Amino acid sequence: MRVSLRQAFAYKLDFIFTLILGLLVSLVMIFVWYAVYANSGVSSIGGLSLNAMYVYFFMVNALSFITYNAAVAQTMQEDVQTGAVSTAMARPIGYNTNLFLNSLSVAIVGGLTVTLPMLLIAIVLSHTAVSPAALGLLLIEVLLSFAITTCIGYVIGTLSIYFVNIWGIINLTGFVYYFLGGSLAPLSLFPKWLANILMLLPSQLMMYTPAATLLGIIPMDEIIREIAVGAVWLAALVLFTLLWLRRISRRVVAVGG
Amino acid sequence: MGLKREIKFFITCQRYNWLSFLAYRMQAFVWLSLNALFILYGILTVTIIYGVSSGISGWSYYQMLFLIGTTGITVNAVWYLCNPNGLVRQLRSGKLDSTFLRPYSRLNIMLSASGNVDNSTTAISSLIMMAYAASKIGVDAAGMLLYAALMAAGISAFVLFVMALSVLAYLLIRGANFVNGVLNFMSSSSKYPLSIFGFAGQLIFTLLLPIGIASYYPAEFVLGRLSLSSAALVFVLALLVGAASYVLFHKFMKGYVGGGG
Numbered sequence A: 001m002r003v004s005l006r007q008a009f010a011y012k013l014d015f016i017f018t019l020i021l022g023l024l025v026s027l028v029m030i031f032v033w034y035a036v037y038a039n040s041g042v043s044s045i046g047g048l049s050l051n052a053m054y055v056y057f058f059m060v061n062a063l064s065f066i067t068y069n070a071a072v073a074q075t076m077q078e079d080v081q082t083g084a085v086s087t088a089m090a091r092p093i094g095y096n097t098n099l100f101l102n103s104l105s106v107a108i109v110g111g112l113t114v115t116l117p118m119l120l121i122a123i124v125l126s127h128t129a130v131s132p133a134a135l136g137l138l139l140i141e142v143l144l145s146f147a148i149t150t151c152i153g154y155v156i157g158t159l160s161i162y163f164v165n166i167w168g169i170i171n172l173t174g175f176v177y178y179f180l181g182g183s184l185a186p187l188s189l190f191p192k193w194l195a196n197i198l199m200l201l202p203s204q205l206m207m208y209t210p211a212a213t214l215l216g217i218i219p220m221d222e223i224i225r226e227i228a229v230g231a232v233w234l235a236a237l238v239l240f241t242l243l244w245l246r247r248i249s250r251r252v253v254a255v256g257g
Numbered sequence B: 001m002g003l004k005r006e007i008k009f010f011i012t013c014q015r016y017n018w019l020s021f022l023a024y025r026m027q028a029f030v031w032l033s034l035n036a037l038f039i040l041y042g043i044l045t046v047t048i049i050y051g052v053s054s055g056i057s058g059w060s061y062y063q064m065l066f067l068i069g070t071t072g073i074t075v076n077a078v079w080y081l082c083n084p085n086g087l088v089r090q091l092r093s094g095k096l097d098s099t100f101l102r103p104y105s106r107l108n109i110m111l112s113a114s115g116n117v118d119n120s121t122t123a124i125s126s127l128i129m130m131a132y133a134a135s136k137i138g139v140d141a142a143g144m145l146l147y148a149a150l151m152a153a154g155i156s157a158f159v160l161f162v163m164a165l166s167v168l169a170y171l172l173i174r175g176a177n178f179v180n181g182v183l184n185f186m187s188s189s190s191k192y193p194l195s196i197f198g199f200a201g202q203l204i205f206t207l208l209l210p211i212g213i214a215s216y217y218p219a220e221f222v223l224g225r226l227s228l229s230s231a232a233l234v235f236v237l238a239l240l241v242g243a244a245s246y247v248l249f250h251k252f253m254k255g256y257v258g259g260g261g
Helices: A002-008 A012-040 A050-067 A071-082 A084-090 A095-126 A132-158 A167-181 A192-198 A208-215 A220-251 B002-021 B025-037 B039-052 B061-081 B084-093 B106-114 B119-137 B141-173 B177-189 B194-208 B212-222 B228-253
Strands: none
Touching: A012 A050, A012 B177, A012 B194, A050 A095, A050 A132, A050 A208, A071 A084, A071 A095, A071 A132, A071 A167, A084 A095, A095 A132, A132 A167, A132 A208, A132 A220, A167 B025, A167 B039, A208 A220, B002 B106, B025 B039, B025 B119, B039 B061, B039 B119, B061 B119, B061 B141, B061 B177, B061 B212, B084 B106, B084 B141, B084 B177, B106 B141, B106 B228, B141 B177, B141 B212, B141 B228, B177 B194, B194 B212, B212 B228
């Protein structure tokens, strides 16, 4: 955790400016939707008021820092490329555990420095009433999403054993997550058939469902159903990841230098 | 003669960049395919917006696609030529110091060393989408030629602006992650009509962060929203921004005293 904090703040001003720009990207979508609402002359689109739309884009941006774990695959790739995987595997703490703890600390740092302040700003400025139940559900959704993307990160990371450089695959995964997770627009605005499919995928837990939970724009039974969908995905992915890691660990031949 | 040599050096470096990139074929294939798909972000966003509302005032669906395509070409041409964060990392570690001793201009050396070749597919997919939208709108060939000239001037100015900003970022804060962020921010903003950001926003994206002169105004011109005289002004503005950025780049580079350890 201390290492992650130090890495994040190594170039402090660069870090701060990057954060501010992250906020500005949310502002772009806010301007766009303001223009859309103004031109359409309606107070609500797809059940979302303009105010809710503002908050949605702020939340989506904030949540992406903690719900998507790319650190596992990135670290595995670096370890394979540099040969550090051999020394890392020889340490008393298991390699996979070490990877998980490392990525968890990255997420916690992201959560404390970006997500929490941005969520608070969004909630306070929009006067959104957030119930303790919504906060509890949000926490479950965030943890589920983090766990799911961690499992996928392990599987993607092991591909570096075959392909050495997997930046493209890591980014492809991120692209799919952002694309399907609700970063473009709330999933409820998608065509009904597409929204129904997307709600069955784990990506909905990354942005749309947590933001919608906080905003209170989807009913409780739907939230519970989406959490259940996520839990089923997680169980299947944990099983698959464990089997995959056991199989793949036999293929590790470390070189590097 | 000097220009010919500079161009030859640039092309040789491009060849080297492509060969390095293709060294890992699988990841190269994934990168190129993925980058070609990035245009889908813009298409889907606009499709959703126009599916659930009457869209943005004065802009039809295909005009929006045309603007997104234009911005995609501009931004990815810039990314192809320079990656600010990568450039600053190279300056920080002193990787370019020995290359600076070669008899080529520093600007050329830095442009040749820092770009992302994989952004080429995003530029190509943006070009295809722009052409598709143009065919739907019914744009005349002469207009497209002037549009291309405006874009070329705008992109050149914009590349020089990004290079100057990257060196400034290196001198002031030793990092340029935020310059990449600025580029992403401009890329996100200029996919939409600058008029939605109000007069102040339009001014910022024209003079302070000059993405407008490289994508928005050329698109406006070809869509018949900008007169020929205004387009000429944009062209002159692009030349001025380019010249000022070029001077600033060299001024900032005087502050570079070698990196690494």
